[in-house]
Amino acid sequence: MPYYRMHGFDSRGIHISWLAGLFASVGLLATPLFASCEKLKQLPVADTVITLAQSVPAGKLDLPAEILPAGATATVRQAFSKLPAFCRVAATIRPTKDSDIKMEIWMPASAWNGRFLGVGNGGWGGSIAYPALLTALKQGFAAASTDTGHTGKSGEASFALGHPEKLIDFGYRSVHLMSVDAKAIITKFYGKPIRYSYWNGCSTGGKQALTEAQRYPDDYDGIVAGAPANFFTHLMFGNIWPAIATLKDPAAKIPDEKYPVIYRAVMKACDSLDGVEDGIINNPEQCYFNPDTLQCKGPDSPECLTPPQVHAVQEIYAGVKNSRTSEQIFPGLEPGSPLEQATGAPPDHPLNFFRYILFN
DSSP: OOHHHHTTOOTTOOOOTHHHHHHHHOOOOOOOOSSOTGGGGGOOBTTEEEEEEEEEOTTOOOOOGGGSOTTOOHHHHHHHTTOOOEEEEEEEEOSSTTOOEEEEEEEESSOOOSEEEEEOOOTTOOSOOHHHHHHHHHTTOEEEEEOTTSOSOTTOOGGGTTOHHHHHIIIIIHHHHHHHHHHHHHHHHHTSOOSEEEEEEETHHHHHHHHHHHHOTTSOSEEEEESOOOSHHHHHHHHHHHHHHHHSSGGGOOOGGGHHHHHHHHHHHHGGGGSOOSSOOSOGGGOOOOGGGGBOSSSOOTTSBOHHHHHHHHHHHHOEEOTTTOOEEEOOOOTTSOHHHHSSSOOHHHHHIIIIIIOO
C-alpha cells in the first residue's frame, strides 16, 4: 500500500486535518551530526554534482539580492538574517543531456526534528523556493527545493520551446529526483534514517504534490496539496475559456459596470439557500442561477445583459467543452465567482502553455 494511504491521505494526496497541526507540534530532537557539512561535497550521487556544501552560522546566510523574493521587504530580508545554523547543500541533477536541474537542501545543524520536507514551486517554476526553505528550517525540518530544471520568471514557459526533456523535468522528473537525492544526502549527514518525509506545496506546488502521489507514492509519507493546479493541460483550457467566451464575439464583451449586477443577482437567488443571508453562498453547487433573468427587456442598459452577454455568462458557468463531442474539458466557474477577475485578457500562464508548448 502506498505510504500516503497508510498515513491517512486519500488517493489524490490531499492531507487530513492533523498534518498542519503536526508541523507545528513536532518536538525538536537534539541530533549529533554524523558527517561534516563540507565533506558532503564529495558524496557520490547518481547523475548529480554537489556544487556547494557549506556550514552556515546562525544569522549569517548570505543570499544574492537577485534570488531573494521579488520585492522582498525589510521584514523578509530580516527573516533570512535570523535563521538558525544549518548545512546548506546545492546540487545540479542531469538525468539527460538537456537537463539542468538545480536543487538546494537546508539541514539544521542541531535540533533536527527527524523529518524531511520537500517544498513546491509556483507558476512555471524557474527558481528555488527560498522563503519556503526558510520556514521549514525554522520549524526544524531538513528541507529541499528545486528550480524545476530551468531558470526564469515563474510566468514564463519559453524554456520548453525545443526542449522536450526540460518540459519533462518541469512536469515531474525534477521533483522526484530532488526528493530521492535529498533523502540520501540528509540520511548521510545525520547518520540515521529520516523518520517521515512530507511534501508541502500550493498551486504548481499542489500539482507537484498530486503528481508525486500518483507517480512516486513512496517518495513521501504525507502530502499537502494546496490549491493544486490539477489536470494541468485541461486546466489551461479552463483558464482561458472565460476570455474566449467574452472576447470571441465583440457583442459578448461585458462592461465592468455590469459585473456587480451579475453578482447581486446570484446572491439574491442563492444566498439564503443555507438559511442565512450573509453574503456567502455556502454550497455553490446547489445554486441554480439562470442568467436569462438579467436579459434586457428593452434597450441595453448598465442594469441588464444583452442576449450575447447572457450567452457569455452561461458559457463561463458551463465551462469549456469539446466542440465536436460536447465532452467536458474542464469545469466552469461556480455562480458567485468574481467573473471580472476571470474575463478580459487571458493570464500569462495559459498563454505561455498555448504559445510555447501546445503550438510550439
